[in-house]
Amino acid sequence: MASQIDLHCHTTASDGALAPVALVDRAVERGLQTLAITDHDTMAGYLEVKGYAAEKGLRLIPGIELSCQWRGINIHIVGLNCDPEHPVMKAAVEAQGQVRYQRAKTIADRLAKKLNTEINFADIEKLAGGEIGRPHFAQYLVDRGLVADKAQAFKKYLGAGKVGDVKSGWPEIDTAVRWIVESGGQAVMAHPHHYKMTRTKLMDCLALFKDAGGQGMEICCGLMDNNAMGNMRRIANEMELMGSCGSDFHGPNKFGLDLGVMPKFPEKDIQPIWSAFL
Ligand code: AMP
Ligand code: MN
Ligand code: MN
Numbered sequence: 035m036a037s038q039i040d041l042h043c044h045t046t047a048s049d050g051a052l053a054p055v056a057l058v059d060r061a062v063e064r065g066l067q068t069l070a071i072t073d074h075d076t077m078a079g080y081l082e083v084k085g086y087a088a089e090k091g092l093r094l095i096p097g098i099e100l101s102c103q104w105r106g107i108n109i110h111i112v113g114l115n116c117d118p119e120h121p122v123m124k125a126a127v128e129a130q131g132q133v134r135y136q137r138a139k140t141i142a143d144r145l146a147k148k149l150n151t152e153i154n155f156a157d158i159e160k161l162a163g164g165e166i167g168r169p170h171f172a173q174y175l176v177d178r179g180l181v182a183d184k185a186q187a188f189k190k191y192l193g194a195g196k197v198g199d200v201k202s203g204w205p206e207i208d209t210a211v212r213w214i215v216e217s218g219g220q221a222v223m224a225h226p227h228h229y230k231m232t233r234t235k236l237m238d239c240l241a242l243f244k245d246a247g248g249q250g251m252e253i254c255c256g257l258m259d260n261n262a263m264g265n266m267r268r269i270a271n272e273m274e275l276m277g278s279c280g281s282d283f284h285g286p287n288k289f290g291l292d293l294g295v296m297p298k299f300p301e302k303d304i305q306p307i308w309s310a311f312l
């Protein structure tokens with residue numbers, strides 16, 4: 035059975051495939067009770083369906099997934115239950131949007147050079163609709179026939195260390211955490227098992243995150259195996275952080291990842307982050 039709480043997913047406001055209304059409908063169909071929309075660097079999707087979700091009886095938590103960096107690694111921090119109207123959050127979204135836009139321009143220039151072709155930026159903006167991210171570049175490269183599929187686009191041009199992996203401009207972790215905390219939310223380290231860090235390095239990163247006011251880390255994520263889950267649960271316990279759970283759903287796909295799909299949350303071993311706001 036799918037979890038009834040999902041605190042990490044995306045809409046077309048960032049790089050998700052479903053419009054906010056369709057996402058809420060899907061959550062209701064799948065029997066979820068609580069959903070946080072956590073688009074990359076924007077709360078527009080949440081704002082669009084706040085009222086609609088209430089009508090449908092779905093408890094919708096305002097959320098965001100902020101892009102930041104630490105020692106040259108791209109880190110994502112999820113903010114839960116933050117106030118989208120708080121001046122600090124409004125300024126953060128504005129600043130992140132500017133970084134995203136400038137970064138997208140740089141990615142386009144770099145890809146044009148690397149592939150020795152013109153990159154039509156307006157087409158990419160159209161594909162994105164909302165905040166522009168690397169998945170939109172991946173789609174553009176597929177549409178142009180320059181790569182076979184999106185996975186190949188990341189592998190060759192957009193993934194970590196490749197020409198389109200532009201990190202400059204993103205704030206440091208502690209800045210992102212403070213934005214969330216000051217706007218009344220809980221800061222959660224997103225998918226900590228994805229960063230390919232050693233255990234020691236991850237603990238250093240989490241220590242900084244916690245010093246800045248971070249309270250939780252995701253321990254149950256979509257497509258996570260039991261081994262990774264156990265490791266993250268132990269680290270959360272050791273760091274005295276609460277646990278969060280979220281599918282990171284970006285749209286229907288062939289891997290069977292869907293809203294609510296994740297390992298069962300070990301409530302007897304670890305305090306759930308949602309105890310702070312439900
Ligand atoms: P950005 O926010 O522009 O840095 O893009 C990061 C997003 O790209 C992530 O949130 C994922 O949705 C997506 N992504 C990252 N790596 C891959 C990959 N290897 N294949 C497909 N999508 C990816
Ligand atoms: Mn994404
Ligand atoms: Mn992420």
Ligand code: MN
Nearest residue numbers: 042044099282
């Ligand atoms: Mn995400």
